Amino acid sequence: MNGRSTLNRLLLAISGLVLLGGGLLVLAAALDLYRRLHVVPPTGWPLTSHHEVLLSNADRIRWSDQGWWWWPAVIAGLTVVTALALLWLLAQFTRQRPTSVHLGGTPPPDGVELRGRALSDAVAAEASALPGVGRAGAHMTGRPVHPRLDLAVTLTDHATPAPVLRALCHGPVAHARESTGLSELPVRARFDVGRHKARRVE
Numbered sequence: 001m002n003g004r005s006t007l008n009r010l011l012l013a014i015s016g017l018v019l020l021g022g023g024l025l026v027l028a029a030a031l032d033l034y035r036r037l038h039v040v041p042p043t044g045w046p047l048t049s050h051h052e053v054l055l056s057n058a059d060r061i062r063w064s065d066q067g068w069w070w071w072p073a074v075i076a077g078l079t080v081v082t083a084l085a086l087l088w089l090l091a092q093f094t095r096q097r098p099t100s101v102h103l104g105g106t107p108p109p110d111g112v113e114l115r116g117r118a119l120s121d122a123v124a125a126e127a128s129a130l131p132g133v134g135r136a137g138a139h140m141t142g143r144p145v146h147p148r149l150d151l152a153v154t155l156t157d158h159a160t161p162a163p164v165l166r167a168l169c170h171g172p173v174a175h176a177r178e179s180t181g182l183s184e185l186p187v188r189a190r191f192d193v194g195r196h197k198a199r200r201v202e
Helices: 005-029 057-064 070-092 116-128 161-180
Strands: 100-102 113-115 133-143 146-155 187-193
Touching: 113 116, 116 133, 116 146, 116 161, 146 161, 161 187
Parallel strands: 146 187
Antiparallel strands: 100 113, 133 146
């Protein structure tokens, strides 16, 4: 799991817990569960009865009397949260893909670079020709000096992942590492099974 996936799952988990907690509070008050279940909520617990509202007149007056700086501060805080949420959303649609790969790792001043798209196409073409592979796709991600190879492989009807994985490691992946001269080329492979029509048994 990369850093982006970890951050996404953490943010989604926190957002989900906050929304779930708020929804349960509103639901408990709307159904009057505290009275029906004979449960005494803690002192100051919000929404303990279906007659209560989320923001009473007293609360509105109290927050309005905080001074001229209160509402501008609230608006500024909400604006920052909205901007961060939009940036996070836009980041999900942009994948970091190197336009070129530095052959041999950190290049010298006159080093040779290989286009990331060319390497991806070569790996995908070689992987597609392997037995048991219906189609394959490859993408280079990461930085030019530390690239990573992502493979998406669709297996044929009767293929099993283990032999195909071994063929990938000894074939396209090994050739990609040899051709680039990189000491490390992390690879992530995702396998899928192609759809096929049901066969009639007679």
